[in-house]
Amino acid sequence: MTATTARAAQRPRSLNDVKGWFPSLDQVLFDRFLTRQERHEQHGDLLEMGAYMGKSAIFTAAYLGDDECFTVCDLFDADAPDERNAAEARKSYATLTRTAFEQNYLAFHDELPRVIQGPTSVVPRHVGPDSCRFVHVDASHLYEHVVGDIDTAHSALAPGGLVVLDDFRSEHTPGVAAAAWEAVFTRGLRPVCLSTQKLYGTWGDPGPLQDELLADEEWRSTMHTSVQEIAGRRVLRFSGKPPNPAAPRSRYADVPRESSVGSSGSVPAPARPAPSPVRRLAADVLPPVVTRAIRRRRRTT
Structure with a gap:
């Protein structure tokens, strides 16, 4: 096996090979909302704050229009803006590097997104107001940072745009939960639906989106749906493990996995x-x- 072939064998052959937290339920919901925007000719840029190894970014980029820009912001291996954020990065993302993200991303797409390496507080310098149709927030879990990220999303979203807040209910991320529900109760964010780990919301009217989701019984047949009411407003909740939608295809999909020699050059034990x-x-x-x-x-x- 040549060195080039060995490197190719280590590249992701499918989206499942990319490390990260992006379950099939959220892939189905991303697909639903992003294809709806295409169907309704809702144009605008895409933004992701917090990318890790690129799993959700790779998926989202498949819905990018020819005249649209996809911006990804992450610290990667840069210095954090404060010690609390640095401690969080050391604990949860010690192996994250920009090189790993870019290698994963380029296994599926011909060009990289616009990458901002730094804290999400710098995003407004690069992303204009009312320019985005879809914003995914999955960066710091610290309350004060998430509040800022939600403000950035609000400013960046065009009317009718959608924001997705990750980890809004995980037990180890109470800061995200506090910031998310604070935005709902005091800053006009309207939840469209909830998945196991993400809140999908808009500063517009969620009613038409919710009506479409409820009307499509065939689409909902692979997951559990419930209708909740929070402070007099309807919120949909989805759960389950539906089949993954068609994910971007890796250029290494047909490359055999390395079998005789590991990535370190050592021979595996029998x-x-x-x-x-x-x-x-x-x-x-x-x-x-x-x-x-x-x-x-x-x-x-």
Whole structure:
């Protein structure tokens, strides 16, 4: 295997090979809203604040129009603006580098998006007001930063645009939850729907979007839908694991995975032999505590 082929074998062959948190439910919802915007000829740029390894950015870029710009902002391996943000980056994103993001992205698309490497507070310098139709917020989990990111999204969105707030309900991100619901109750954000981890909202009228989602029973058949009411306003909630929509195809999709030599150049350890029929029967019949004791003894002899 040549060095070029070995490098290709390490590139993502599908979106599932890209590290990140972008479940099929949110892929289905992204697809629904972005294709609706195309269908209604709603033009505007796309913005993502917080990219990690590029999983959601790769997916979103497939809906970019010829005359539109996609902007991605992330610290990557740059210095954080304050120590709390730096500590968060060290804990959750220690392996994140801009090079890894760009390699993943270029496996699916011919050109990189406009990349802003730095804190999301600098986004308004690069993204004009009322210029975006879709904004995905998935950067810092600290309350004061998320408040700023939501303000940036509000300013960047054109009338009728959609904002997606990640981690609005995770137990380890209470700052995101506080900022998200504060925006709902005090700054005019109207939730359209909720997924397991994202809040989809608009500063426009969510009614037509919600009516379309509820009317399409075939589209909803692969997930669970409930209609909630929060402060007198309708909110849809979706859950489940629907089939993924068609994701962008990697240029490395047909490259065989490296099998004989790992990325470090070392030869992997030989696979363990399959257990004999007698051992399989013993595992099925003996109590688990006895089976574990036998396995421990075998490992030490």
